[in-house]
Every structure is written in structure tokens, then in C-alpha cells.
Amino acid sequence: MKYWLMKSEPVTFGIDHLIACPKKTDHWDGIRNYQARNMMRDEMRKGDGILFYHSNCKPPGVVGTMEVVKEAYPDHTALDPTSPYYDPKSSEDNPRWFMVNVKFKTKLSRMISLEELKENPALSGMQLLKPGNRLSITPVTEEQWHAILDME
């Protein structure tokens, strides 16, 4: 089993949106970056743990955990011309973009902010903290996973 961190803007889709979903489960659509897609499609497996990260807000940080409940399948929003995620180069026969289903697991009693993550020496190698990292999905090691949750 692997661990991941997934970013989302709380204004658009925050952890409370996920909690409000039926069965606290939703599809993670809108990934339009090949690196992120490949990780999701090729490496993400049912049962993997995911840190829910709020980005583009004040402050940004980890707010909870999720679990992969359905492995990658075509992202239908890419085929919908009215969707902001529409991609005319994707098709039903040859889907370009994929998504997974995630289920809410826990909400932290407080946010572990980006600033705190940076201050924790155990997390110095985290991909999220590398300069210029913009990937919305990044792998997390088991050690990092526990180190972050221990900060709660």
C-alpha cells in the first residue's frame, strides 16, 4: 500500500465538500497534468492512503485523510464541452484523462499548515516541499505519512 497527497482548493472542493457527498465518497476529476495522471493511473491502488491538502488559501495545509476506493477510470468531464475541464483531444475510445474515487477517512482536529510541514526535519525530503513543485498529486512515504499525522 502506498501513500499520497492530493491538493484541492477549498473554495472549489474542500474536505467539507467531500464529507457532504453520499457515502462521503466522490470522484477526483479535473487532473490535467500528465505526471499526476500517470501516478494516478499506474500506481494508485485501492486502499492507498491520501492526505487531503488545501491549496491556494490562507494558510495552505493538510486537513484530513482519504482512501482510494476505486482505481483509475476515464474522467468523463474531459468529454463534456460545458465542463471547465473539457479537452477536445480526449475521446471515449481513447480517453486521455483519468480519475479515481476517494472516500473520506478523517478530518484533523486542526490543520497542519505548510509552514509547519516545512519546519519538520522529518519531512525535508517531501516532494510537496520541493521548490517549484506544482503537482496536484505527489507520493508520500510511510515515514512522512506518520510524521505528518503525529503533528496533529
Next chain:
DNA sequence: GCCAACGTTGGC
């Protein structure tokens, strides 16, 4: 709102 760091696009 600025801007650094990328990723993508398209002309050649």
C-alpha cells in the same frame, strides 16, 4: 496581484 517555476503549444 505578483511572479517563479514549470508544462504545453506550435511554428519552423
Next chain:
DNA sequence: GCCAACGTTGGC
């Protein structure tokens, strides 16, 4: 296949 122009992300 190169690379300049452009678009996006996301912290600050």
C-alpha cells in the same frame, strides 16, 4: 526535435 511564447499553479 528545438525553442520561444504563452498559460497555469500556488505561495507569498
